[in-house]
Amino acid sequence: MFNLRLFALLLCLSVSHVSFATVIYTWVDKDGVSHYSQQPPEDVDSKKVYSEDIEPAQVGYVPVLPNTPTSSQATSQSDLAQKAALIKEKDAEQAASICESAKHSLNVLNSYHNLHRTNKETGEEIVVTEEERLEQIEKSEERIKLFCQ
Numbered sequence: 001m002f003n004l005r006l007f008a009l010l011l012c013l014s015v016s017h018v019s020f021a022t023v024i025y026t027w028v029d030k031d032g033v034s035h036y037s038q039q040p041p042e043d044v045d046s047k048k049v050y051s052e053d054i055e056p057a058q059v060g061y062v063p064v065l066p067n068t069p070t071s072s073q074a075t076s077q078s079d080l081a082q083k084a085a086l087i088k089e090k091d092a093e094q095a096a097s098i099c100e101s102a103k104h105s106l107n108v109l110n111s112y113h114n115l116h117r118t119n120k121e122t123g124e125e126i127v128v129t130e131e132e133r134l135e136q137i138e139k140s141e142e143r144i145k146l147f148c149q
Helices: 002-020 071-090 090-111 130-147
Strands: 023-028 034-037 047-050 115-120 126-127
Touching: 071 090, 071 130, 090 130
Parallel strands: none
Antiparallel strands: 023 034, 023 047, 115 126
């Protein structure tokens, strides 16, 4: 009797996971918008996707995209290098000041993570986001590369 109950339980458990799998229909309409539904659309070619085949996205994970410069960015980089060389040539004191300022900014940005800045128009104190902090680090490193060498 115990073996029969055990067999029935195992049979139920092995079949139950099949009932959790659902078919999801996906299609793209004439405007290019993707749609997903459990009901198949009428008069539209759709693709079947099974729910057990879909992998959930990692929570709290944002993929890092490679930072590859485009042609317009490459020309702006060369323009910046030319302007920096002109400043270094005409006013070495200003170039040294920019270099020291960039080094100090980079030191502050790397040392502290909870930063605030003051809005010039309203005088209001604004919290610097992590994205803004990383952007400022890149700008400071670029200034150091241009003016400190």
